[in-house]
Amino acid sequence: MSEIKKVEIRVTGMACAGCSGAVERALSGLDGVKSANVDLARKIAYVEYDPAKLTLQDLKRAVERAGYKAA
Ligand SMILES: [Cu+2]
Structure with a gap:
């Protein structure tokens, strides 16, 4: 069983x-994401994911596919 990683991704354009719901759905829909919560006011997505299945780059790409900018 691999370790779950927690990251904060800065998301702009929401x-x-x-918008924040769309970003949460985009992230939650990825295989390997355990939880995704977006703070709209702070413009930060808090994501818990399995690094054996996904990279941080994959998470950012999902945000961008949904139409927002991830940094
Ligand atoms: Cu919106």
Whole structure:
């Protein structure tokens, strides 16, 4: 069993709760993501994921596919 990693990803381009919900769904839908919570006011996505299945880069790509910028 591999260790779960926690990261904070800065997400820009979100304007409302619909946006943060879309980012959460994009991240949660990835195989290997245990949890994804987006703080709209702080513009940060808090993600717990399995590094054996995904990289940080994969998480950022999912955010960008949903239409937002990840840093
Ligand atoms: Cu929105």
